[in-house]
Amino acid sequence: MELANKRIVVVGMGRTGLAVSRFCARRGGRVTVSDRATAVENPDKIEELKALGVSLEMGGHREETFQNAELIVMSPGVSENIAPVRAAAAAGIPVTGEIELAFGFIDIPIVAVTGTNGKTTTCELLAAMLERSGRSVFLGGNIGNPLISYADQPRPVDVLVVEISSFQLDTIDTFRPRVGVLLNISPDHLDRYADFNAYAASKMRLFENQQSTDTAVLNAGDPVIEELSAAVPGQKFFYPHLDDRQAGASLSNDRIYLRWLRPSADQSQVSDSEIDLTHFSLVGRHNRENACAAALAALMAGGNAAGVQAAIDEFSGLAHRLEKVGRVNGVDYINDSKATNVDSVARALECFEGRTILIMGGLDKGGNFESLAQLVASRSRMLILTGAAADRIRAALGNVVAVKEAENLKEAVQMAHAAARPGDTVLLSPGCASFDKYRNYQERGRDFRAAVEALTQ
Numbered sequence: 001m002e003l004a005n006k007r008i009v010v011v012g013m014g015r016t017g018l019a020v021s022r023f024c025a026r027r028g029g030r031v032t033v034s035d036r037a038t039a040v041e042n043p044d045k046i047e048e049l050k051a052l053g054v055s056l057e058m059g060g061h062r063e064e065t066f067q068n069a070e071l072i073v074m075s076p077g078v079s080e081n082i083a084p085v086r087a088a089a090a091a092g093i094p095v096t097g098e099i100e101l102a103f104g105f106i107d108i109p110i111v112a113v114t115g116t117n118g119k120t121t122t123c124e125l126l127a128a129m130l131e132r133s134g135r136s137v138f139l140g141g142n143i144g145n146p147l148i149s150y151a152d153q154p155r156p157v158d159v160l161v162v163e164i165s166s167f168q169l170d171t172i173d174t175f176r177p178r179v180g181v182l183l184n185i186s187p188d189h190l191d192r193y194a195d196f197n198a199y200a201a202s203k204m205r206l207f208e209n210q211q212s213t214d215t216a217v218l219n220a221g222d223p224v225i226e227e228l229s230a231a232v233p234g235q236k237f238f239y240p241h242l243d244d245r246q247a248g249a250s251l252s253n254d255r256i257y258l259r260w261l262r263p264s265a266d267q268s269q270v271s272d273s274e275i276d277l278t279h280f281s282l283v284g285r286h287n288r289e290n291a292c293a294a295a296l297a298a299l300m301a302g303g304n305a306a307g308v309q310a311a312i313d314e315f316s317g318l319a320h321r322l323e324k325v326g327r328v329n330g331v332d333y334i335n336d337s338k339a340t341n342v343d344s345v346a347r348a349l350e351c352f353e354g355r356t357i358l359i360m361g362g363l364d365k366g367g368n369f370e371s372l373a374q375l376v377a378s379r380s381r382m383l384i385l386t387g388a389a390a391d392r393i394r395a396a397l398g399n400v401v402a403v404k405e406a407e408n409l410k411e412a413v414q415m416a417h418a419a420a421r422p423g424d425t426v427l428l429s430p431g432c433a434s435f436d437k438y439r440n441y442q443e444r445g446r447d448f449r450a451a452v453e454a455l456t457q
Ligand code: UMA
Pocket: 011, 012, 013, 014, 015, 016, 017, 034, 035, 036, 037, 040, 041, 075, 076, 077, 078, 079, 082, 141, 142, 143, 144, 145, 146, 147, 165, 166, 167
């Protein structure tokens, strides 16, 4: 795509908007970045953009700016439904997203991972598997490192591993991953989508431009994926049950059995590999399933079984995802701040044998908290609520468990400390976004860790 001299409006000035503005301006685009906020997160970056000739429109999106554009590039956190974008699209002005824009400038095979939960862990594991197989990798996308930053300063790598959110898929047009991985689809972001079907359809767009020679790695244990996968055009590899399928992965307690097709010029050769999970340090069946998906994708993207095994043995997990941040008086404190939807709270609760004191709350994304009732009743001694969604969660779960309410996370941790008995687990698994009180889930997780550390000071 030719960007020189094009009037480009970049919508949103977060990480994506900054990277897109830089990219377009360096290619001669006449860029305006428009943000509804009056102040931005990275004021130091403003000078850099100004030096590149980028105009800044802060404190709102002006209809006229959008009508004047020849191309509009959305940040994923901004809905295409906002009025100036809708009006511009109706006037025939092209509206795209960062992933689509980046894709036009990239000619290295892309392995893309989406799903409601587990994307980041799977991407990190997959990248490690490829690296331990001797492949060089760029890891980016929704994980926090915009894909366009790779297109801006390409380095010679063998594979791009890209985490993709539904928001990012909403603005694709030709984006085509050679290997697409879909981990699961459960209700999330219902504050942005009309309903669950619209959200699920967005996730399935990962495969819409794939061809028969491309690969789709699909979770057969997810009923929504099972139903929607018939329309996937590429070669399908299912996990975590092989059944009588020709290829895919089958998971038992401590082993993954992989049957995969080695792509070759004339015909596909079937290969069998086994991966030992004895030293895999992540808890929960969902993480072993994620390992199946990562292993299949790694093998299809040029990795080998030895590299997959080495990464499985070495992987130590990620911060804010079932991360143990302390043990006080025989009680474990677990930071699962990344659990921003209801399904991820369920996965977390399933991981702990003993009783939990569960801390939930934050900004409500329209989740169905009632669906947690059985698990909370059987696994939790107490539910401590904090943040904007507290009333809705109390209404949904208040009849199955003792509920307390805390002003903030520090108070929630102190309450949990007072109520916990040795052998219990105090689990922060909010089931909500963090934006009511924090800039992001990482900040919330760090606040939780600090409150736990303060218990022993
Ligand atoms: N804004 C407007 N107008 C609006 C709404 C927002 O101007 O109507 C502005 C805000 O004032 C802010 C900017 O848009 O300045 C924020 O844009 P953004 O939310 O797209 O944030 P980025 O920093 O660009 O981060 C995005 C992803 N954020 C979202 O999808 C919400 C990051 O994923 C991603 O890491 C980053 O791009 C790089 O690719 C975060 C996320 O929460 C981790 N993702 C969701 C998830 O994983 O569930 C999808």
